[in-house]
Amino acid sequence: MTKTVLALTIGFLAVSFLRAQETLPSPSPTATPSRSIRISFVPPPLEGKISLGVYSEWGQLVRVLHQEAEFDEFTIGADALSTKWDGKDDYDYDLPPGKYSAHGFLVAPMKIGAETITSSAVASGASSVRIKLIANPLENNERPTVDICAGFDDDDGYLQTIDGLPLVTVAKRQDAKSASLAAGRDNKSVIVFLSNGANVRQVEVSGITKMMAFDCGTFELK
Incomplete structure (x- = not known):
């Protein structure tokens, strides 16, 4: 009899404890405020792919938002x-709250030449090359230059702006450990060097001036 009462008492206490737990308020997760920023722009009148970056108020590239993107990767409005x-x-x-901006390039198809291999002693490249782009008629500016x-x-491996925004893929990286480039035969081409330390693959890229720059304005991140 004593064992039966003890068992019932333990059972009652267990049920009471569970009911008490059910009535206690459960902690709710803290909601993360939405920081989504809508960025819109009128694409330049040129067929090609779009690379778009977000920049800090000091002009530093903080996010590659799109790299060689097709038009259908964006929301198409009226x-x-x-x-x-x-x-x-x-x-x-x-990123911390503050003012940011976005701008990018519409890059027309370029001619990528066949790869050739030379010794690292023969090939030599520069850190950057300055080119003059096609003027964007929607922004009423002269032909801008970009490094x-x-x-x-x-x-x-790819061509990119000097601040790090990729523009066009030119080759597979494979075992490359460094990359450089040099001016080509005219002011519309460059030669890209991809070195693994022993040999250098080089690729000539023509039509590099067939790009238009566009601006998306500034906005505030809260």
Whole structure:
């Protein structure tokens, strides 16, 4: 009899404890405020692909928002293309509140020559080359100039602006450890050098001036 009462008492206490737990308010997760910024622009009148970057108020590239993107990767409106930025940098870290801007380039198809291989002692490149672009008639400006250089990521070697915005892929990276470039045979071409320390692959890229710059204005991140 004593054992039965003890068992019932323990059972009652357990049920009471569970009911008390159910009535306690559960903590709710803290909502992260939305930092989505809508960025819109009128694309320049040129066929090609779009590279678009977000910049700090000091002109530093903080996010490559689009790289060699097709038009259908944007939201197509009645009079503009638009995209969204989540307020993060390229490493997925939240950036501090402040003023930012966005601008980019519409890059027409370029002619990528066949790769040739030379010794590292023969090939020599520069850190950057200045080129003059096609004027964007929508912005009523003269032909702007831009400094470009060679760069690479885990997969590809490409031409990029000197501040790091990729413009056009020119080759697979393979085992390259460094990249440089030199002016080509005229002011509309460059030669890209990809070196692994022993040999250098070089690729001539023609039609590099067939780009138009565009501006998306400034905006505030809160």
